[in-house]
Amino acid sequence: MSTLLSVDGLGITFGGLRAVHDVGFSLQPGEILSVIGPNGAGKTTLFNMISGIYHPGAGKVILDGQDVTAMRPDLLARRGMSRTFQNLQIFQNMTVLENAIAGYHLQETGSFMADLFSLPASRARARTAKDGAMELLARVGLDRAAETEAGNLSYGKLKRLEIARALALNPKVLLLDEPAAGCNAVETEEIDHMIAEVAKSGVGILLVEHDMKMVMRISNHIVVLDHGEKIAEGDPATVSQNPAVIAAYLRAEAGADAGAAHA
Amino acid sequence: MSELLQFLFSGLTVGAVYALVALGFTIIYNASDVVNFAQGEFVMLGGMMTVFAYAAGLPLPLAALIAIVATAGVGVALNKLAIEPARGAPVVSLIIITIGASIFLRGVAQVLFGKQIHRFPSFSGDTPFRIGGATILPQSLWVIAGGLTVFVALYLFFTKTLTGKAVLATSNNRLAAQLVGINTNWVMTLSFALSAAIGALAGVLITPITNTSYDVGIALALKGFAAAMLGGMGNPKGALVGGLLLGVLEALTAGYLSSQYKDAAAFVIILLVLFIMPQGLFGIKQTERV
Amino acid sequence: MRLSNKSATLLVLAALIALTPIFFPSSFYYRVGSLIFINGLAVTGMVILIGYAGQISLGHAGFAGIGAYSCALMPVHWGIPVLLAAVLGAIISALLAFLVGRPILRLKGYYLGVATLGFGILVYMALTNEAWLTGGPDGTQVPDSGLRDAAKAIGINLKNSEFWYWFCGVVLMIGAWLALNLYVSPTGRALRALHGSEIAARTVGVDVARYKLQAFVISAVYASAAGSLVALQNQFVTPDIAGYMHSIEWVTMTVLGGAGSVLGAIFGAGILTLLPQVLTMFAEYEQLLLGLIMMLVMIFMRDGLLPSVLRLIRGKDE
Structure with a gap:
């Protein structure tokens, strides 16, 4: 090995x-x-x-x-x-879901112009990342809190959110x-x-x-x-x-x- | 050679004022981590109030004293009414608050004192001394001596007196200072009073040379900040050296390069210092803790 | 209704632009309106920089100066059409922002503020001092853009002030649309992430320097476009457009309305643009009041005016 x-x-x-x-x-x-x-x-x-x-x-x-x-x-x-x-x-200024999506940054990042004009390619990247993030949140038991502001979560949940975000990088x-x-x-x-x-x-x-x-x-x-x-x-x-x-x-x-x- | 000497004299004179403004910045920054963009307004208020107290018939020294004490009062009010209530606010908010204070004070001065240029006579006449082919005004000596005196006094205050040590302790670690029984709110108030008084003193000293008007503050604040950064933010020695250095560089720029771009020197220096050695001449590099 | 909702924001904005003229007692108000939209455009760019990315600039009026003077100088010196000059001005601003931004954005907080302030003042000085090129402190003429005539040719015949009201309104809508696109996009998320925690953003792979630079460059383009609009409308520019007070006003408008939201910041632009108009009888007190407002809002409404007011209206359910 x-x-x-x-x-x-x-x-x-x-x-x-x-x-x-x-x-x-x-x-x-x-x-x-x-x-x-x-x-x-x-x-x-x-x-x-x-x-x-x-x-x-x-x-x-x-x-x-x-x-x-x-x-x-x-x-x-x-x-x-x-x-x-x-x-x-934690990204306190974002929702729980967005914190998890941020973990997919390397997968979802792409052309700045596509993002600026909200081209289909940009939206597709974002959607894929979101789907992955939702799955991860379900895995750590935070899917119900997806739309909550991250700052409002309890300490234990924030710990799990951070682990989820780290796992998102695969x-x-x-x-x-x-x-x-x-x-x-x-x-x-x-x-x-x-x-x-x-x-x-x-x-x-x-x-x-x-x-x-x-x-x-x-x-x-x-x-x-x-x-x-x-x-x-x-x-x-x-x-x-x-x-x-x-x-x-x-x-x-x-x-x-x-x-x-x-x- | 005499030309160079002449530039040095005028540079040191202005530089001493920048150093005083930079010292004012440093005191407040150390006590509260706030960069007070209204620092230049203290200089304006010091000069302005002296002008009017003197015009009202008071003897010049008394007029100057009143101006300095009153400006210190303004500094305390600024701290109590604007800085203390905003504790913990993000840096952007604090920048806007102190810039707001600067615009507010300028507005008040405009209403009270008008938009004209004001002056009062020099302390010891206007007959220049001749040194090595160059001339220097007696008032310039007053300014330079004032700058050095304040620096020495501050040094003694911070190292020899209990109050001064309390201020230093607060700047090192606010919570720890509170735990050992230092009233940190009082330290903040003292810092603002001291800083405002030093700014006002600079205004009193320089007005006979440069005159004053309601809008001189902002340029002085920026130059003072450049000086403080050049020397290393938060370091009094750096503020002094940075101020004098900036004044000389500006005078040399005006003399040898272009008087129009004299003011640009300060900003070019700010940018260069920030890019090349962000900690300044005397600053300490800091490591971010995670 | 969520404010972050893109279509809701655009709808509110479009309604405001379209319906407010009903209440205009005279055509002078169209002029004030277009001024609000121009400031709104610059401030929308500042929202990307301050609100999304958490960076500050006290020098963006410098870019407005470049946008405005491009419209004035390129046609006269090189025979470039005015509108193309505006586009070139935006490109120059972007390039300059790219070059300056790289080293400047390594700085944080006050240092970044003062460095950008210094940059803006340098641009202002150059515009004032290089009179052979710029006409110096007295300013210079800008050739007619021909936009109003073009509108006439397709049957839209408006008075000058009205034309610019609608034109600036449309440009603002486009600017707001782009900024809102960015907010929900991967780029916007990366920007907001580095705002929330730079270290965490790095560890999930965000190239922090690159994203800060993107925000800086795009906000410079917004400022440049705003400067161009001023030049096109007034057919005259002075170096004052690049003055540091403009930069500070824009930051204040941004934070005043609520730096996080495009609509809030445009709201802030509206208030601060209207203020001097309302206070003309107290012209002497204008600075005093501006300073007072800046302090009061920052002390008592930290999230900015619009979010604070909305919270008050919504009451308990927040």
Whole structure:
């Protein structure tokens, strides 16, 4: 099986602070790889580097055998990378349906003039995208809310909408940044199923998630970050027994407790 | 050579005014993230009110003081009545609000003071000094000295006084400043008062040289903004250097290239700075957080 | 009725254009009407830039200057027919917007505002200072377009002001139709997406720089066309058409009426164009009131006048 995405020696510093340092791993088609670690370990920063939002200071990102390091996010989208955000990035000024259609941008985009004059070609493109979006919304259970302003949706539904939008790109690699955060147990399980299903169809999934039960349940492979560095890697059973991992989490817990005591 | 010196003198004089306007921008921008397009109107009001207080028979220093205090009052009113109620509005709205304020103040000045050009006498006569074949007016020295004094005073205020540090803290992180007990609304009010007073002072200093009328504000605001950007938005040192540099560049353009396109210099600089080094001379590059 | 509905908007607009003249006491009002339509056209372009794409320009009057002076200068200097000159003016504006827009649109917020303001002022200065070409601050003549005579030839015989009322009205309808087409199209969706979240738009594949540039260029063409209409109607232009106050007025009209909707923005254009006409007896207070209105609307009706008023009328069901 050929490697879908490989990350090698990735690092970045912010104002002299080493946010991520020398992180590497590889992702196979159909695999669910989770990146875990205490708060501030650099998980989201890592995602932002892989998806082209930050320019890494060091290292390489290889997608489908090609170097895509620091490539613009829209070009990565063309090559089959798609993602969601920890702090939702929903198009608040559009309806739920239009948010989903926006995921089909690369399919529906065409001649500007055709759009300006509303030529049949333009309308046909838009219609195809709309049909696809409606199907996707049905799949994540949001078809009834299609015409609602996206800003009016509950947090859990917005999370699902973002996943739907990311799936609309028909990606090869999907980066999910805390998809279950703020969701209740039922919603978490739904998302859980959805991720497994998407992986089964051959998509490689990169997951950042705080819900450890979910991570242990669905991941094939886990990478553990602490203070921006990879401290462990392996299947769920191995990683959960790793003393360095346990120590890192305990230290973070202690820190959080101390912080809570101060506040 | 004496020609160049002459251009430098006139450039530094105008530049000091731009620097004062840019400092005014900087203070408000730091406290509130608002770019106040009405900044030039403070300069106009400072000059204008001095003209009328002086004409009413007050001694010039008292007239100037009254103008500065009154303009500071206008600044506070602007903050309380227009900026505070619009907190959290998108940038486009804030641009329109402050441009609206600028048009409003200009309209008020037009009604109150008329459309004529006004002036009052220089502080220390009009006999120029001769330096190296060039001449400089005593009033120019007043302007340049005024610009430098304000800069030093601001520097001391922001680094040595508790109030000044509170303003800086607010500009760094509004929420954190609130949490440590800083009254950020008060900081905003203070910033607008300070900024308006500095603008008015610039108006008082420059009017004997350039005269004033109800519509001088907008050009000054744009030049001041160009200066602030050139130096790096939000940086007082940048505002000072940017202002002086812009004044000199303008004088050189007028002297060696074309006096008609003197004003174009500012905008060409704005565009160049924005394209080549958007963070300005002294600014810090920022990373967008996701 | 949804405002975003294309045909509803066009219907309302057509009805307003067609029916308002019934109430005109004198032909002077036709002139005011055509002025509203011309501003409405420019503002419709601004809706694409501000309302759809979320970008600002305080320099679009510069493009109006290019459109207007093309009509004045090309016929005189190069013997180009006036109407063709208007089209060429729009093409020049588009090219210029393309060249300037590329670097400028990397900027955001205030920086973008000031950079575009600077651009507009540079155009204004060039028109004022290059008197050998433009006639300088006193302005210059524009040859007769022959449009009214052409209308006469096909049996439509109208007074000058009436002719331009209907002509500008039709051009505005076309402009509104195109802008509304764009809104629901894939391009419009991409523009609104990058307005909503630039980062998310990138991750779904939107080439943000390209789309911002498209919005900038098309809005420049609208402004240029508006400038040409002014020149054609008045048969005279001065550099004032490119003045920054015009740019600011257009942005204000756009946001005043509600930047998101074409109809709202045209409504805003109507109000701000009428204001000075209504206030002629208070000419001295015009600036004061304009500034006051700009501030009040932005503070108390953030969505703009039309959406706020509609919400008030609809009451609870919103």
